[in-house]
Amino acid sequence: MEHNGLIISEVEAGSIADELGLKPGDKLVYINREPVRDVLDYRFLCANEELVATIITQRGEEWELEIEKDYDEDLGLDFGENSFGPTRRCHNRCLFCFVDQMAPSMRETLYIKDDDYRLSFWQGNFVSLTNVGEKELQRIIDQKFSPLYISVHTTNPQLRCRMLNNRHAGKIIEQLERLTQADIEMHTQVVLCPEINDGDELKRTIDDLSRLWPQVCSLAVVPVGITRYREGLYPLRPFNREEAGQVIDLIEAYQQQFLADREYPFVYASDEFYLIANRPIPPYERYGDFPQTENGVGLVRLFLEEWEAVEQELPDNISPPRVITLTTGVSGAVVLNPVVKRLNKINGLEVKLEAVENSFFGKTVTVTGLVTGGDIIHALDGKELGSKLVLPSVMLRDGEDIFLDDMTVDQLSVKLGIPISVAEGPEDLVREILD
Incomplete structure (x- = not known):
């Protein structure tokens, strides 16, 4: 019998797992007959008060353990580096991808392109959802992976397929609508490229995403990053001062409208746009609850405060x-x-x-x-x-x-x-x- 599951790396002293005799090296395979694929399954399935846990010990024995516990009480297991198993990789070839512009001969981790919806929920990583099928989408809904951080870039299906070089990229609005109906919170971003997804395309994206508010909680617009390692890649250029100012003007006009209608700005230009345009950083109240500081939105304002x-x-x-x-x-x-x-x-x-x-x-x-x-x-x-x-x-x-x-x-x-x-x-x- 072939088993998947998570290998236990540590058992908390005095915990339920410790009392049951579980040891590092044992493998947790099922909870209530449901497979345990990663730590998120473990957390979700462990919430109940009555469990049946299937364990494969280091000696190859299969145990079925009936457990009664308090609701949300943890079993006391840690899976260390095995918590997620293999990371879901990015299969896009985005024309603006920063990883493709990395210098050669750097540490291997800098070249890893993850596109894992689990890490979006767990760590706040941005994902494209292009490798999320019906099964994964339903898991997000069932296990309430909220909030998620999603790279949209454009809501124009044809343009998104072209920008991400992925024929499955055009269904982003359908995916977001499905998650919205399930009350999943989402923070979104646009990597803005001159003469590609700016101007009217950016207006379309803001309009489409704002209709999904408040489940789509925020939208950050950040300028494309260009390094000197772009040989053989799509011809891109950075924003100049005038263009950055135009992006700011467009976004601030939307903010005025959203603040009037919703008392929340919703869409934000990253700090870098203001620095490129040599514009003053907006006041504190223009950043709402500062939902995307990790994306370079509002960090300068917090510094100044x-x-x-x-x-x-x-x-x-x-x-x-x-x-x-x-x-x-x-x-x-x-x-x-x-x-x-x-x-x-x-x-x-x-x-x-x-x-x-x-x-x-x-x-x-x-x-x-x-x-x-x-x-x-x-x-x-x-x-x-x-x-x-x-x-x-x-x-x-x-x-x-x-x-x-x-x-x-x-x-x-x-x-x-x-x-x-x-x-x-x-x-x-x-x-x-x-x-």
Whole structure:
């Protein structure tokens, strides 16, 4: 008998599973005769008060365990890296795909294209739904995978098939309508490409998605990212200042209408559009409940709000005097320039701001989060940097001290011959500068 299921990596001491004698290495195969394909099945099927769990032990024995427990009480099992099994891969060939524009010879994980609806629910990954058939769609509905994060790009079926290079991509509205009827919450995004899905096509997309509100909770519009590694790919170009301003004008007109009708803005231009257009960042209330900060929507406004509070507590003088260098990407410098000017009014403090051009991906990439350690060395090597270099945490892999090019902060510190601190937000930034 062939079994699927999840291999147990850890059993919580004193838990139901521990009392039943389950051990790491045993496999959970079924709950109530339903197959356990991943941790989401496990969580969903474990909610009941009466369970029959089918286990295959390390010795190959098959156990059927009858369990009575409180509703939503966990069995005490952890499946570690086996929690989801194989990740569902992306089968699209999007003409704007950033992974296809990655530099060669980087770590393997940077080339992985996931398109897994389970990870959309679990981690907030954006998915296209092009590999979701009736069976998977029904599972989303039955197990209430909500909210989901969905890459729409356009609601024009023919255009979406062309942009994603997938003949199954044109049914997105039907899929969203089905999920809407099942009361699944969705956050959506559009990667906007000049002269492809902007203008009237963007209007159509906003109109179509807004009709599915409030289940479609938000729509973020972000500009296409272009690196220097586009040989053999579809000819794309970045937005210029005037075009970015036109996108903002269109979106803000919709926001005015939605705020009047629904008291919620619904659609948002990413911060990068405002920086490209050299426009002021909108006020706090234009971001609703900030539903898409991970997509670069509203991060600058949150930074500015925090900075205004921190600014009130700045000292007039510091001693001993010091020189500090703050580094950021080209777009980030626009935000940090007034911050640095204010800090330099403190007697005894000189803060230098170094905007690092992206030589790794190309100068068209201006966001701070894609600056590499090599870019910083290229920009700062040989310069007088003072007693410390402070860099923003968005340059590093989440929770680690590694840049995209696999250089560590310590390695960068040795190369530049200066101590380096990492700051997350204005309060942290000021602490690192004044400490």
